[in-house]
Amino acid sequence: MAEAWERYRAEKGTPRAIWAWLRLAPHFGHLAPTAVTPAACRTYARARAKAGATAGTTWTELTFLRAALRYCKLCPPAEVALPPKPPPRDRHMSRAQYAELLAACETPHLRLFAQLALATGGRAGAIIELTWDRVDFERGLIRLGLGEQRRKGRATVPMTDSLRAALEAAHDARTSPYVVEYGGEPIASVKGALRRAAARAGMPWITPHVFRHTAAVWMAEAGVPMAQIAAFLGHTDSRVTERVYAKFSPDFLRGAARALEA
Numbered sequence: 001m002a003e004a005w006e007r008y009r010a011e012k013g014t015p016r017a018i019w020a021w022l023r024l025a026p027h028f029g030h031l032a033p034t035a036v037t038p039a040a041c042r043t044y045a046r047a048r049a050k051a052g053a054t055a056g057t058t059w060t061e062l063t064f065l066r067a068a069l070r071y072c073k074l075c076p077p078a079e080v081a082l083p084p085k086p087p088p089r090d091r092h093m094s095r096a097q098y099a100e101l102l103a104a105c106e107t108p109h110l111r112l113f114a115q116l117a118l119a120t121g122g123r124a125g126a127i128i129e130l131t132w133d134r135v136d137f138e139r140g141l142i143r144l145g146l147g148e149q150r151r152k153g154r155a156t157v158p159m160t161d162s163l164r165a166a167l168e169a170a171h172d173a174r175t176s177p178y179v180v181e182y183g184g185e186p187i188a189s190v191k192g193a194l195r196r197a198a199a200r201a202g203m204p205w206i207t208p209h210v211f212r213h214t215a216a217v218w219m220a221e222a223g224v225p226m227a228q229i230a231a232f233l234g235h236t237d238s239r240v241t242e243r244v245y246a247k248f249s250p251d252f253l254r255g256a257a258r259a260l261e262a
Contacts (some may be wrong), residue, residue, distance in 0.1 A: 001068075003063070007070040008067065014128075017064045020060065020061040023053075023061050028040070036065070048249065062083070063256040082243070098114075099258070102115070103201070109193075110190055110193045112170050112179070114194075116130070117212065118211045118215055121212050121215035122212065131173065132174065132179055141156055144159055144234070153232065167257070191208065194206065194207070215232075216233060216241070217248045219245075
């Protein structure tokens with residue numbers, strides 16, 4: 001499996017995937033790909049839970065294992081058993097809370113991550129993997145996707161004025177191809193740094209995903225149509241967006257309510 005992973009990493013690997021393999025390798029690296037069974041995956045999930053990993057983290061790690069196995073094109077394919085995906089968190093920041101969190105970000109890379117995550121609504125992995133060649137200052141666009149490859153939640157979105165200013169400053173000071181960097185190197189995760197900043201701001205419930213959820217809630221509250229929010233978030237089906245965010249929109253179903261006026 002270690003050899004299979006190395007082939008996958010060379011072609012498809014991302015910093016986030018490499019970080020996941022650090023957890024996966026001790027459990028699966030010595031196995032033949034055909035030995036990756038649902039039982040082995042369940043054993044891994046139990047070990048990660050005992051080590052304090054959340055169900056969501058374990059789920060993500062195993063999706064990378066599944067991606068590597070699919071890349072190998074085994075026949076018959078190996079079967080990866082994913083634990084139940086945890087339900088989406090419903091908490092989001094107010095504008096005042098977001099300002100407080102930014103003030104608590106003591107390092108430039110974390111502050112830039114927070115600004116990007118909120119202003120693009122992108123997933124944490126997409127923000128971490130973002131490179132400068134996909135930041136189009138001339139057109140004011142940020143392309144979270146890579147090449148022609150279709151990946152979940154990877155949209156092309158316009159810059160806000162405040163994000164443009166932050167990106168221009170970061171571009172002048174850049175030391176690597178990655179937009180969010182630390183010491184000239186790409187980062188694997190912001191979870192630890194964000195957890196500390198959130199604690200300083202008195203909001204320990206903030207995780208990387210809260211930025212994406214907050215962006216969608218703010219758009220819904222402003223009356224942005226669900227189809228536009230879906231496109232901004234990179235959802236392929238606006239019904240997913242409606243199911244989660246319609247309740248925050250002041251206009252959603254208002255026409256239906258007017259039809260019931262006695």
